[in-house]
Amino acid sequence: MSCCHHSGLDGDTAFTVDASRVTFGRGCLAEVGDRAAALGIHRVALFSDPTVATLEIFDTVQRSLREAGVEVVSYPDARVEPTDESFKQAAAFATDVNPDGYVSVGGGSVIDTAKAANLYASHPADFLEYVNAPVGAGAAVPGPLRPHIACPTTSGTGSEVTGIAIFDLLAMAAKTGIASPALRPTEALVDPDCTDTLPASVVACSGLDVLSHALESYTARPYRRRAVTGRPSRRPMSQGANPWSDLGSLEALRLLGRYLERAVTDAADREAREQVMWAATLAGIAFGNAGVHIPHAMAYAVAGQVHDFHPPEYPGDEPMVPHGMSVVLNAPAAFRLTAPTDPVRHLEAARQLGADAADAGPEDAGTVLAEHLIRIMRAVGMPNGLAGVGYSETDAAALADGAWPQQRLLNNAPIDVDKAWLADTFRRALNYW
Structure with a gap:
């Protein structure tokens, strides 16, 4: 049924548009330090995975942040295809470090891990509290999170512009996720150089x-x-x-x-x-x-x-x-x-x-x-x-x-x-x- 032929009386009559600020173009990763400083970030938790952390693009981001006077604490251990356990480990790291902002450099797994770490460090709760129903309680996120600049290194998940974080719930052998507009990264730096x-x-x-x-x-x-x-x-x-x-x-x-x-x-x-x-x-x-x-x-x-x-x-x-x-x-x-x-x-x-x-x-x-x-x-x-x-x-x-x-x-x-x-x-x- 096309929406044009529908009265809307039994459904919604409006839609909401949400989007992160997006910067797109070759070389834009070098902007991350200036953008972090503009968001008032002094101490950043920099998330990546063991493969990406060895690449030049990771060095570019670290260098840009440090040159802008931002203190960098790295977490290069995000798991590709995250699990509830890997999300909990990342959240424990973020709680311990207590950064005032996050930068993620990697594929959707890394960006999602940073979202989850930001959420549980900002608003601690039982892990399943925020997870989508019926698997979890599907509770609303109670307030804003710290700023998060997402730098995707794959041309795929779109995680840098969504409020969704996906993981494997090991006890159920199934993927599920957390979905909230609060999880959407503040900014996305989309640099096609990363995919070369x-x-x-x-x-x-x-x-x-x-x-x-x-x-x-x-x-x-x-x-x-x-x-x-x-x-x-x-x-x-x-x-x-x-x-x-x-x-x-x-x-x-x-x-x-x-x-x-x-x-x-x-x-x-x-x-x-x-x-x-x-x-x-x-x-x-x-x-x-x-x-x-x-x-x-x-x-x-x-x-x-x-x-x-x-x-x-x-x-x-x-x-x-x-x-x-x-x-x-x-x-x-x-x-x-x-x-x-x-x-x-x-x-x-x-x-x-x-x-x-x-x-x-x-x-x-x-x-x-x-x-x-x-x-x-x-x-x-x-x-x-x-x-x-x-x-x-x-x-x-x-x-x-x-x-x-x-x-x-x-x-x-x-x-x-x-x-x-x-x-x-x-x-x-x-x-x-």
Whole structure:
């Protein structure tokens, strides 16, 4: 149903636009010291991960902060694919150091770790207090956090412009998160130079996460269909598709259709990598105001229940399915099924991604979009569906159980789903070619 044809009487009649201050461009990491000083930060907790902490970009940030007279206390131990335990360790560090601001340099895992550290050091509580319901209590963050400047080093998660922090809850073997506008970084410094050294598989996985952010935001339930609950100041970030999120989603899809394959297959194509980084920023702002839905909800189970798969070119050897991969493997199956809710939108999304939809009618929308997604997945070296990362028919029920707690996302979908629907969709996602 398109929002334009809806009265809004049974849903929301307004949408809220939130965004971080964003600085985008090659070399802008060198601005971090001046920006930290302008925010009144004298002592900063600098978050990174063990890999990024060895890179020149990390030195650039440290040097810029010190030259601006900011005292730097480093935490290079953020875990890639964080857990509740790694968040607690980071929060203990932040509580101990008591900085008056945070800088994160890394992928979404590092930025999310800094968000969590900032939250629990600023407003201590039992860990599950702020975690999304039904897994945690979903309590509102009681007040502002310390300033946080996020410097993403991958072109993917959009974490630098969202109020969401994702982690693995070890006791449940499932991913979940904390979502609050208070967690959104104060500023983002998005420097495409950071992506010049990324391996192809990391560019592919993070770029496909961007694609899913844009596609899910654009096809989410329209904001006018969101039942109004609670105070206006607590309007959720997953408020559904709206005119603002549509702008960022469509432009991100157009850029990815044009540049993602180039960015993955040719590390020297600086233009392509820069444009994918810009698409990541746009899609981050879009989904930070609309929310994602089914492919992301399914992805948390895929990542949480991994058997023994480890992707090429990723550090370490423990089993993991990178976030963008875990999302996109579900996408063709999910969008085949959501397309009838708004064929026009699904076809428009496929067109922006470069699909030939000239002769397609409404009944073709799901097929056109799904087949084009599969073409992109193959072009950038993704596994063939969930079977390609070690899942089989017998896992479908457990995966559905793992996705079901993601009600914040599932409620944002354009269709109503139950566990049986999820299990069936996981089965449909096992193989694509």
